[in-house]
Amino acid sequence: MIKIAVASGKGGTGKTTVSVGLARAFSLLGKSVALVDCDVEEPNCHVFFPESRAISRKDVISLVPHVExxxxxxxxxxxxxxxxxxxxxxxxxxxxxxxxxxxxxxxxxxxxxAISEEEVRIGEILEWEVGERFRLREGRLTVGQANPSELIKETKDVSWGEVVVIDCPPGTGCSVMEAIEGVDLVVAVVEDTPFGVHDFEKFLLVTEKMALDKVVVWNRADISIGGITKVCADKGIDIVMSIPFMREFQESYARRKDIVSFSQRWRDEFLSLAKVLLNRIEENKRDAT
Amino acid sequence: MKIAVPVLGPGPDLMMDERFGRARFFWIYDSNSKKGEVIENPGYSAATAAGPAAVQTLKDAGVEVLLAANVGPKARDMLVAAKIEYHEIEPQDAQKAVEAFLKSRGL
Incomplete structure (x- = not known):
């Protein structure tokens, strides 16, 4: 089983678009795929799979301390x-x-x-069958709960799939660290705006501290202040895909279709990206042994 | 009675910090001994819950009254729980604020 986390730093850079596209591409390559939505405060991968079949649902319970x-x-x-x-x-x-x-x-x-622990339902985990060898698993945080980490940990605890694609929450905090912990590769989806570059650099501090291999998908790549290319060049980070600001992506969203099923061009692009990532992970594993 | 005011620096200038939980220092004036001292606020660098941590610091220092420009909702709940009286006032020189407060109490 290999695990790939799609994360970002800044919100709204295109994590879900890339996660869903990658999951579909791995599936087309013949892999059994678990797409795991760990953006538990607002999970939305399911939007792209209206025809999937619900297969399970379970509550996630946490122990909350009380003082007697x-x-x-x-x-x-x-x-x-x-x-x-x-x-x-x-x-x-x-x-x-x-x-x-x-x-x-x-x-x-x-x-x-004097301290006792009381069970509280912090969220739920839902699973759908998208295809015979393609499942979607989603964590959904209970409204009013403030700490998603425990739920994320359980959501990403998958026992099924040759490839696991994790759609992470935005930011650089505990919930992101929980989502990317232990993965084989982090795909950082970034945009080249002042805010985007700032958050990307913060995000890199986290991946460096956690010693995780990472690559960059540059979204809205025709909008540039020159920050992303500089940071990537300085740090030797590979930009493995550039996505221009294109109408096709908005259209696919509006039609509830993943970009790989919607566009021939992007189907090809995501298939080659999926291969690049598989090779990279394989090489890393070979180097490690 | 001990009165606390969040301040920007350790003195001798005692300008109020507009923040409470994230203020760098507190000036604590004791109206009985007529002496003041500046203490650091550990909430200044706390990752989370700066407001409650600041209230704990004041409670531990025996503070009964807080004069601050802005008190956040979480800190407010904690001040009530800790039975510390608080007043939100315009940012100003901390010594003047305390003088005005004591005068309003006839002290």
């Missing part, structure tokens, strides 16, 4: 342990749910057993 005030002595050990400032202590400990990362540490360090 009668038992709390206000010793502050949980407060000192928490890295996310999710606990304050004014006489008694108080947990701020929206900042809690559910690490369970407060419960472990409490000497009075």
């Amino acid at each position: 005030e009668d038992l709390c002595s206000g010793c502050r050990r949980c407060y000192e342990f928490c890295h996310f400032n999710a606990i304050v202590v004014f006489d008694k400990a108080r947990i701020l749910d929206e900042f809690c990362h559910r690490c369970g540490g407060c419960n472990l360090v409490c000497p009075k057993g």
Whole structure:
């Protein structure tokens, strides 16, 4: 099984377009494909597969800590342990749910057993069959939940497929790190605007720290301030595809079709991209052994 | 009574910082001893929950009143929970703000 994460830094650069196109291309190459939508706050890969068949749905449960005030002595050990400032202590400990990362540490360090954990439904995972050897899996965060990482972790835990394509959330935070952790290759979809270049550079800091191999797909490549090419040249990053600002992409979206099924030209482009990525991952694996 | 004001620098100029949770420093004035001191706000560099962390710092320092230009919604909830009285005022010299506050209380 090989895993490819499609990520971006900046939002709205074309992650889903590229994810869906790549998944379709791998499928055309004869691979069994799992397309995994980890953009759990607003998953939308399913938009492109109106004729797919739902095959499963399950709830994802998380343990949320609570303080039993009668038992709390206000010793502050949980407060000192928490890295996310999710606990304050004014006489008694108080947990701020929206900042809690559910690490369970407060419960472990409490000497009075004053912290209990309650089950909360943080989201769900849905699966569809797109084709005989092509599945879509989607994480959907419950409205009001603030921490998607746990759900992303479970969503990307796939047991099926020769190729797994992960559509990541935007940004450079915890949820993105969770989505790209352990993949064979990161495809960064970027645009060459001041905002786009800034976020791309931030994103590169994350991939460097996580020691992940990456390539760039340059979207809206006819709009340029010269930033992306410079960053890629400086860092030796390959730009493996350039997509101009084209009507075809908007049309395919409006018709709920992936770009590979919609356009002959882009079918060819995505097929060669898929091959390039497969070769690269194979080479990396060979070099590692 | 201890009164806290978020300030831009460690002194001697004590201009208010317009932010609360992300302010760099707090000036804390004790109306009993008539002395003030500047402390650092750990919330300044906190990744998340700067507001609640700042409230914790004030509570630990024994602050009863906060004078700030803007208090975020999360910090506001925490101030209520910590029983710290707060007032949102125009950004100004912190010493003048505290003087005006004490005067309004007849102190």
